[in-house]
Amino acid sequence: MSARVPPRKPALLARGSWGETRRIADILRKETVGGALLLIGAVLAMIWANSPWADVYEMARDLRFGPEALHLNLSLATWAGDGLLAIFFFVAGLELKREFVAGDLRDARRAAIPIAAALGGVAVPALLYLLITSGVEGAARGWAIPTATxxxxxxxxxAVIGRFLPAALRTFLLTLAVVDDLVAIVIIALFYTEHLTPLPLVAALVPLALFTVLVQRRVRSWWLLLPLAAVTWALVHASGVHATVAGVLLAFAVPVLRSDKAGGPEAGPGLAEHFEHRFRPLSAGVAVPVFAFLSAGVAVGGLDGLAGAFGxxxxxxxAVGLVAGKPLGIMVATWLMSRFTRADLDEGLTWIDMLGLSILAGIGFTVSLLIGELAFGPGQDAHVKVAVLAGSLAAALLATVILRLRNHTYRRIHQLETIDRDHDGIPDVYETDGSTATGR
Incomplete structure (x- = not known):
């Protein structure tokens, strides 16, 4: 009879269970490829928007198509923001539900620290933004722009920094970003819905309910589910609520755990994991890069234009919200939680690692650009795009410098996390600390 493993003391940067670490590593590989495509899309948009063919870029963004009778005669840029990003938020919703139902975040002690860090990383940049823009007419509408990761x-x-970053750092960043996405969804639904039409919103409950019934019965037939999802999206769009919210509602309807033949829940991957495998490549490889390409293009106008923008x-x-507010909020919230819960940093990690991670969370590109368009309208948010691009780039460079300084330590931790002396497929560190309990 094996000895009972005592519960682990909560850690600020914990590697988590082996099952979660392996699953997160798979997610991060796909998102890293998507991130590279996102950067390519953004760079191409900037080059085109500042080239002699800038008018062609604007014409492409403004190209309209879709049925007018269904309120869907939209520009190409709007289709990317309202349509393609609904796929992004669908995947984010699946990941969010997965984390809280079957992931490490179902443990309240584990969940408390990254949730507090995410909330701090939303509140402080918003407050800094409002402080800096105080007295500027109409500027307050953009308070949520620097809150996203x-x-x-x-x-x-x-991926550029290196492949030796400890699992604890990657896990904490992904968990924080998942909670951040939930906050962004709530902000978009509550604060950026100007004209609400109740009838389409109520009507959207019908296809959403049918979709829910089918997925709860583990139906995977795309010819049944996709039309219901499309109708739900179209009705939410017609209601005035941002259409990406439909993606989250659909994701929350999908079961996380599978069922046995008797109909009862059984621990293990369910339909949510199946959909996530299918749609994450579409989200990371198509939806987000295309949105970046159609949103990031802004005519800078040379050094004079940049100087005018930063005035x-x-x-x-x-920019200040992303580069300073985001890490300040995360660091303060995390420190307060460490005092309250008496949690320690994982072995080998220090507060400088938390600082680097917090600055990295100041990269707020996709959702920040989306909120900028919602706050100031397409065509009126050129300065916002400059700010998001500049702030995200500055955060990326600062985080790279800090995290690269710790590369020697990360290599040592990486070696420890990959030792498997008994060759059972599970690194020894996950067995000796009792962290194989979830998801082995």
């Missing part, structure tokens, strides 16, 4: 962009930076309090508010 772009996980794909951040992971692309991690705008909105630009300063967004």
């Amino acid at each position: 772009d996980i794909a962009f951040a992971l692309a930076v991690l 705008d309090p909105v630009v300063l508010g967004v």
Whole structure:
């Protein structure tokens, strides 16, 4: 009879269970590729928008198509923001539900620290933005722009830094980004819905309910599910609520755990994991890069144009919020939680690692650009785009410097996390600390 493993003391940067670590590593590989494509899309957009053919880029963004009778005669840029990003938020919703139902976040002690860090990373940049833009007419609408973390962009930076970053750092960043996505969804639904039409919103409950019934019965037939999802999306769009919210509602309907033949729940992957495997490559490889390509293009106008942009309090508010507010909020919230829970950093890690990770979370690209468009409207958010791009780039460079300084330590931890003396497929460190309990 094996000895009972005592519960682990909560850690600020814990590697988690072996099952979660392996699953997160798979997610991060896909998101890293998506991050590289996102960067390519953004760079191409910037080059095109500042070339002699800039008018062609704007014409492509403004190209309209779709049925007018269904309120879907939209520009190409709007289709990317409302349509393609619904796929992104569908995958984010699946990941969020997975974490809280079957992942390490179902443990309240583990969940408390990254949730607090994410909330701190939303509140402080928003407050800094409002402080800097105080007295500027209409600027307050952009308060949520510097609150988001772009996980794909951040992971692309991690891939450049090196492949030896400890599992604890990657896990904490992904967990924080998942909670960050949930906050972004709530913000978009509550604060960026200007004209609500109740009838389509109520009508959307019908296809959503049918979709829920089918997925709860483990139906995977795309010819049944996709039309219901499309109708739900179209009705939410017609209601005035941002259509990406439909992606989250659909994701929350999907079961995380599979069922046995008797109909009862059974621990193990369910339909959510199946959908995530199918749609994550579409989200990371198509939806987000295309949105970046159609949103990031802004005419800078040379050094004079940049100087003029940074004279705008909105630009300063967004950039300072991302580069300073985001890490400050995460660090303060994490430190307070460490005092309250008496949690320690994992072995080998220090507060400088938390600082590097917090600065990396200041990369706010995809959702920040989306909120910028919602706050100021397409065509009126050029300065916001400059601020998001500049702030995200500065955060990426600062995080790279800090994390690279710790590369020797990360190599040592990586070696420890890959030793498997008994050759059972599970690194020894996950067996000796009792962390194989979840998801082995």
